[in-house]
Amino acid sequence: MANRFVWISSIVMAVVVVICAWLFTHSPIRDLGTIAASAVAIVYCASENMMNVDYSVVAPYDTEGFAVATWVSKQGGDRYHAWIFGSSASAVYVSRLHGCVLEPLSQQMEEAYLNTLHLKEGRKFQSSNPLQSMKEAISALSPKSEPLVQPTKTHTHSHDDFGDKTLCDGGDARFSLGKKRALQELFDKEIRNGVNKKEHTRALVAVQCGELLAESYAGWLNMTAESALLGWSMTKSVTSALVGIAIRKKLLNLDDLIDLDKDGNLEEESIRLRHLLHMVDGLDYNEHYGFVSDPARMLFLERSTAAFAQSKLPVHEPGIRWCYNSGATNIVSRHLRDSFSSWSQYWSFPYIEFVQRNNSPLQLFGKIGATSFLLQTDPEGVFVGSSFGYATARDWARFGVLLLQNGSWNGNEIISSNYLNMFMFRRLEETDGLYSGGWWHPPTGKINLTLLNSDPRTNCLAHYLKEEAWSRECLPQETILAAGYKGQYVIIIPSQYLVLVRLGHLWEKSNRIRFFKSVFHILNRN
Helix, strand or coil, X not given: CHHHHHHHHHHHHHHHHHHHHHHHHCCCHHHHHHHHHHHHHHHHHHHHHCCCCCHHHHHHHHCCCHHHHCEEEEECCCEEEEEECCEEEEEEEEECCCEEEECCCCHHHXXXXXXXXXXXXCCCCCCCCCCHHHHHHHHHCCCCCCCCCCCCCCCCCCCCCECCCCCCCCCCCCCCHHHHHHHXXXXXXXXXXXXXXXXXXXXXXXXXXXXXXXXXXCHHHCCCCCCCEECCCHHHHHHHHHHHHHHHCCCCCCCCECCCCCCCCCCCCCCEHHHHXXXXXXXXXXXXXXXXXXXXXXXXXXXXXXXXXHCCCEXXXXXXXXXXXXXXXXXHHHHHHCCCCXXXXXHHCCCECCCCCCCXXXXXXXXXXXXXXXXXXXXXXXXXXXXXXXXXXXXXXXXXXXXXXXXXXXXXXXXXXXXXXXXXXCCCHHHCCCEECCEECCCCXXXXXXXXXXXXXXXXXXXXHHHCCHHHHHCCCCCEEEXXXXXXXXXXXXXXXEEEEEEEECCCHHHHHHHHHXXXXXXXXC
16 A cells, blocks of 8 residues: 555656646746746846846845745856746846846857956957947946946935026026925925835936926935936837937938848838837737736847847738837837947947047937936847836936927037927827827827727727826826836926936826826926
């Protein structure tokens, strides 16, 4: 009897082992483990190199709950490893121009990493080195160079440049001292409300007419004005701005056809750059945010984010129907890369204008003084234009101010005002004014949601119109928003010359509405 029990137990254990082995080696279970490990490795790396906080502080919030089941380690100061569910992943801090990138790296990324090590060691780049402009771009970001400066513990308003101080001259839009104090109190209260809670605000900044009105940071997480925080899909708005600069420099055209299969033949292509930026591309990409979803695979599993997005077949003609699609923006990032003759020029483009001499003129981030900005790349080397943009709250605000000022800074046009007003901020009737060129707007409410939702061809639009209806309750119709996962916002109110930034972890709609109603109560009082 005992022998029979042992025999049956052995069979059961063998079956269990076989099932477990199958689960951990079979997709999608295997993919889930790799995605989780990849996300944890990037958070670990980014917390130290961009956010300037200890990994243990943000891990409970930023790793989607996987931190408790993950073992992490660090090697050589630059590499971060994570193991979970029998799967592993590693991320390496490549450089100030690339951020934390999943391994294995492409050849060009390996070269960039090695040259960064040479730069750290004080070794000179050879003049023939195709990555020479990396050095110039990193230098242009000084003093926030390799690595970002450690955060200071001060909480004082900076007198740095926040745009045109004359915008409010001759009007009554400028905040009074009493309003500034009330706004600061509101910001501090919002930060306090989130202490030790899953939903919390990490940074708040308000800028009006070139003046920093108020700011507040989650000191309980060691967040400061020097913490570069992830904007998630606000990066789409940055990518669109970079495209606008490239168009002004005649590197790109909105009517460019996109070579989806990369065969060099455009005769059979129909998707244009403008379709991707407006998200009317027609590709079969699903923005569902599950653990083994298209966004998760693209960001944490695939070596090339653009190639993954380009593998999605068209399901209808472009320009007909709108549906939110992060993959479209990464195709845009790859198309932007193809407009440059070298990887080095592409990587430097957001920071400096590459020319064949030293002291290259500053580009987008350098010109507006937003030197904390970092656009993270995928392992291939293409900016993850959909999701991985980091910057301090102040620099996210500077970006918003640039757009508020019609693409100009200190009298210099950086982004064409025509591109902004005729394309990027254009209210599309087919989306009820909801989305255009990487930016959101409060929907007009003119479209029948019930009718849209009943049609499979338009239920995606209906879903997002319903999700974004909250903005109609508390924001003016003129509002322009950059919005990111878990409640990241850059909010532009043109008539008030006001830019608001909120960065954090989760934000219930009711709490957003309450907060913005409070902001406008202060704004509108006598």
